[in-house]
Amino acid sequence: MTTLTTSAIETPLRRSIEQTCDDLAIAAIAIVAIIAGVTFHDYGLGWDDYTHAEYADLLLKMYASGFKDTGALSFANLFMYGGGFDMVAALLHKVIPLELFETRRLLGAIVGVIGLAVTWRLARRVGGAAAGLAALLLLALCPTFYGHMFMNPKDAPFAVSMALLMLGLVRLVQEYPRPQPNTVLILGLGAGLSIGCRILGGLTLIYAVAGFIPLLINEIRTHGGREAAHRFFHVVYVLLPGLVLAYLVMGLIWPWSILEFKNPLNAVTYFSHFFEKPWKEMFDGALVSVPDMPWSYLPTLFALQLPEVLIVLAVIGAGGAILSLPRSRVTPQTKAILLMLTLAATLPLVIAMVKRPALYNGIRHFIFVIPPMAVLGGVVFGWISDRVKRNHGPAPHLAIVGLFGLALLLPLTEMIRLHPYQYTHFNHVAGTVREADDRFMLDYWGLAFKQAGEGLREKLAEQQEVPPRGRSKWKVAVCGPQRPAQVALGPDFTIGWDSRQADFAMTLGEFYCKGLTAPVILEVKRDEVVFARVYDIRGSSIANLLAIPAP
Numbered sequence: 001m002t003t004l005t006t007s008a009i010e011t012p013l014r015r016s017i018e019q020t021c022d023d024l025a026i027a028a029i030a031i032v033a034i035i036a037g038v039t040f041h042d043y044g045l046g047w048d049d050y051t052h053a054e055y056a057d058l059l060l061k062m063y064a065s066g067f068k069d070t071g072a073l074s075f076a077n078l079f080m081y082g083g084g085f086d087m088v089a090a091l092l093h094k095v096i097p098l099e100l101f102e103t104r105r106l107l108g109a110i111v112g113v114i115g116l117a118v119t120w121r122l123a124r125r126v127g128g129a130a131a132g133l134a135a136l137l138l139l140a141l142c143p144t145f146y147g148h149m150f151m152n153p154k155d156a157p158f159a160v161s162m163a164l165l166m167l168g169l170v171r172l173v174q175e176y177p178r179p180q181p182n183t184v185l186i187l188g189l190g191a192g193l194s195i196g197c198r199i200l201g202g203l204t205l206i207y208a209v210a211g212f213i214p215l216l217i218n219e220i221r222t223h224g225g226r227e228a229a230h231r232f233f234h235v236v237y238v239l240l241p242g243l244v245l246a247y248l249v250m251g252l253i254w255p256w257s258i259l260e261f262k263n264p265l266n267a268v269t270y271f272s273h274f275f276e277k278p279w280k281e282m283f284d285g286a287l288v289s290v291p292d293m294p295w296s297y298l299p300t301l302f303a304l305q306l307p308e309v310l311i312v313l314a315v316i317g318a319g320g321a322i323l324s325l326p327r328s329r330v331t332p333q334t335k336a337i338l339l340m341l342t343l344a345a346t347l348p349l350v351i352a353m354v355k356r357p358a359l360y361n362g363i364r365h366f367i368f369v370i371p372p373m374a375v376l377g378g379v380v381f382g383w384i385s386d387r388v389k390r391n392h393g394p395a396p397h398l399a400i401v402g403l404f405g406l407a408l409l410l411p412l413t414e415m416i417r418l419h420p421y422q423y424t425h426f427n428h429v430a431g432t433v434r435e436a437d438d439r440f441m442l443d444y445w446g447l448a449f450k451q452a453g454e455g456l457r458e459k460l461a462e463q464q465e466v467p468p469r470g471r472s473k474w475k476v477a478v479c480g481p482q483r484p485a486q487v488a489l490g491p492d493f494t495i496g497w498d499s500r501q502a503d504f505a506m507t508l509g510e511f512y513c514k515g516l517t518a519p520v521i522l523e524v525k526r527d528e529v530v531f532a533r534v535y536d537i538r539g540s541s542i543a544n545l546l547a548i549p550a551p
Contacts (some may be wrong), residue, residue, distance in 0.1 A: 022133075036112065042450075043420045044446070050483040055078040060091070111156060128382050138377050138408075158200070169208055172187060176235060188244070191250075192249025199264055202268075298352055305426055344369065434529055453485060459521055475502040476505070500543070518540050521534045
């Protein structure tokens with residue numbers, strides 16, 4: 001009888017575990033896709049949806065006219081952003097039986113699911129199958145990322161594009177000095193989409209340069225300076241088609257960027273200064289002008305809005321990556337990859353803390369650092385899981401997996417309770433949205449007007465009420481985004497800020513909207529927090545819906 005060696009036994013077992021992790025990852029992506037496909041229409045419009053839809057129309061007119069109609073190249077300030085998402089949504093709307101803004105929500109869900117798949121593949125390449133599955137779950141059960149993927153036309157697609165670009169960089173490190181054609185394609189597509197979404201995508205160059213330093217140092221030590229330089233320039237030559245692809249993709253979705261060579265630099269200059277009239281937002285219980293937000297704005301909100309398990313694992317991952325740099329046992333490729341991921345997860349936050357630009361709308365502008373955080377967290381979980389299994393056996397390993405699963409139940413429970421306002425999530429350290437309501441802004445994009453508008457229509461239909469004599473439409477005074485309110489209410493209503501002679505008032509539950517002394521028809525609430533109210537103000541003398549901010 002032939003005796004099997006330990007390695008011969010472990011190899012099929014390891015393959016079985018990896019296959020199980022991959023199967024679970026695919027199942028998780030499918031489940032998220034199904035849930036997103038069923039619920040995407042629950043997400044309301046935000047402040048920017050109409051403007052982005054107009055930008056898409058202008059871009060498509062420009063292409064259809066052979067660049068004779070150039071209104072898109074000076075529209076608001078959106079010409080300094082890419083319009084890829086907006087154009088795809090507008091084109092998709094022409095071929096599927098959904099109204100435009102539902103189409104935009106569906107496309108957001110599709111892009112978000114793609115982001116989950118990319119993050120899974122990225123973490124799997126870095127840390128193995130268990131790391132990939134863990135990173136996928138950390139990102140899928142991150143309420144901030146999940147909520148924004150439905151309704152954020154700039155920051156969520158940018159985050160997915162950056163994750164794709166990071167996947168290309170990791171593949172490049174692993175295949176150096178002979179990158180495969182697929183890697184060149186991923187790099188070109190990721191770079192074009194990232195910079196074409198937001199000029200901030202250029203930060204990736206810093207990640208790449210810094211990350212490649214350990215690899216290039218090893219190249220010089222191993223092959224000598226001349227051969228190392230030859231190998232490096234060979235890689236640059238192989239990447240040239242990817243650079244061309246990146247430029248073409250960037251130009252397609254952000255045509256203003258290629259009108260003049262310096263336009264991307266002009267965008268950097270423009271966005272380095274606050275470009276709107278300053279306003280105040282609630283931060284840590286105080287009203288603060290957005291150009292004057294403290295350096296603690298981002299670290300505070302990241303600490304209070306991300307799931308606890310993601311924060312802990314990502315911090316350990318970033319710390320472990322830094323500690324691995326001087327260790328000779330860690331390969332140069334691993335050092336390069338971990339350094340790039342750590343920079344991708346932390347450098348934008350550090351720059352913002354030092355430069356202190358205008359900050360507002362919570363952490364939505366920094367959603368793109370969450371996927372690399374999830375990858376770092378997934379790699380840490382995979383490493384811990386593997387070490388425990390090898391050194392202590394299956395029982396402690398199952399305990400670690402179970403503990404991870406229990407930790408993920410916290411954000412999952414909150415996501416279910418907050419639906420469809422997952423983006424307003426505050427973790428249990430913050431006391432959830434219930435404790436955060438008086439200290440921070442929650443529904444700053446006014447998504448709750450969808451449920452508030454639908455609720456008002458249903459109430460009036462149930463009571464069989466009709467507009468006052470002499471009018472064919474109800475009048476609603478709105479404190480919040482006007483166009484989303486109009487879409488939510490429909491054609492039988494006229495809206496505006498003026499509460500005089502209005503029949504109803506619809507207000508967000510934010511600090512800038514008054515609590516009115518009038519009958520409340522309905523409230524949109526989650527976890528005992530009011531996201532929106534509808535008042536009956538017929539016969540009332542309410543002059544203003546806006547609260548006067550405290551000095």
